[in-house]
Amino acid sequence: MLGLITDFEKFTLAFLKSAGVILASEIGDKTFFIAAIMAMRNPRVTVFLGAAVALAAMTVLSAAMGWAAPNLISKVYTHYAATALFFFFGLRSLYDAFLKADDGEESELEQVEQELSKSKSTGKDLDAEEKKGKNGNLGGNLFGMVFSQIFIKAFTLTFLAEWGDRSQIATIGLAASEDPVGVTLGGVLGHMVCTGAAVMGGRHLATHINEKTVSVLGGLLFLLFGGHALYTGPE
Template sequence: MSAVLQGFTKSLAMTVLSEIGDKTFFAAAILAMRHPRRLVLSGCLAALIVMTILSAGLGWAAPNLVSRKWTHHIATLLFFGFGLWSLWDAFSDGGEAEELAEVEAQLDADWKANAGTAKEGKADDELKKKKRPFLTQFFSPILLKAFSITFFGEWGDKSQIATIGLAADENPFGVVLGGILGQALCTIAAVLGGKSLASQISEKIVGLSGGVLFIVFGIQSFLSSVDS
């Protein structure tokens, strides 16, 4: 039980500090301003839950593919590496502003493209519905859009790789629970007012906190035995 709790608390803290103010956070916030919040929340949260489970699954499988000793050392190096990366980002200028501008530009381009096609007459509505992709016949296009933007935005992201490393070194069940709760808290905050919330939170403080947290994880992993 203590192993599950340790994995849960580490994953929760890491997820919250990694996700606040990142690209998917801003994407959820901007989408929620233009579309029904429940659809955006459902799509984003579903993508993040799937990503968390996949990442934890990869981390859980890693010791079966590589020796436990090596996965432990790799996880330790990842924690130190992400800690230094977060500290570097915290002292770099314009990180959050650039991410927000990039996400807004991408979504604006998509929004204008959709608005242009929406001006066509309603006579072709039934034909368009029949020609829609298979999944959009059953799910809202907005929900699928939120899901795809979030899923592919998170793929290969620092938080995903950190989750893999954490699950390789901690109880994967606790990592999944903590990650899902952290993702839910961040996504709800983003959908309910993430853009204004992010502007009120100091990016430097979040980056410093995340960097220190990763380094603490690295020190704890370095000092612990491989079999612990």
């Protein structure tokens, strides 16, 4: 009975850590803006599903990589490597918020807008897809939605943007030192919340995000998790 309680506590801690990391790092990130801008021009449900599936797949893949790491490398090394990553991302976020000079670099929002403008679909194409979805049955709607250009575009852009992102690396690090199931479920939930907010809020929400505040909160959260991991030590 004590073992079950301990396992549940580990799962809960991993779940909360993972969800917190994602919420702190994904709000205002490139994948957030991709969903926000695409949802302005295309059916929201299709954009949400494309982005959500991509992020869920990336979370599962990242957690699997983190779970496999201790089987290849000592648990002690993977734990302290993950701890170092938390401190690195935390300090990097705070540096970006307070000390990084503005050299005229494009914001994440501007970069995403440029990328999407290069591959945007015509209004006629989108209208045609929406009409097909409305006139067909439920099965046809779902099939058409999943295999639509909008879904594939949202999935592809989101998956590529997430690869190598700090949230992916943080997920790998968490899964290497925490319960991988809790990390996976927490990460998926965090991504769903962020993507849902982006899709519903659209550009209005995207343009009103204070990047400095997000960086500060994210940096503090990463440092908090790093401190906790350092305090508890490897199991």
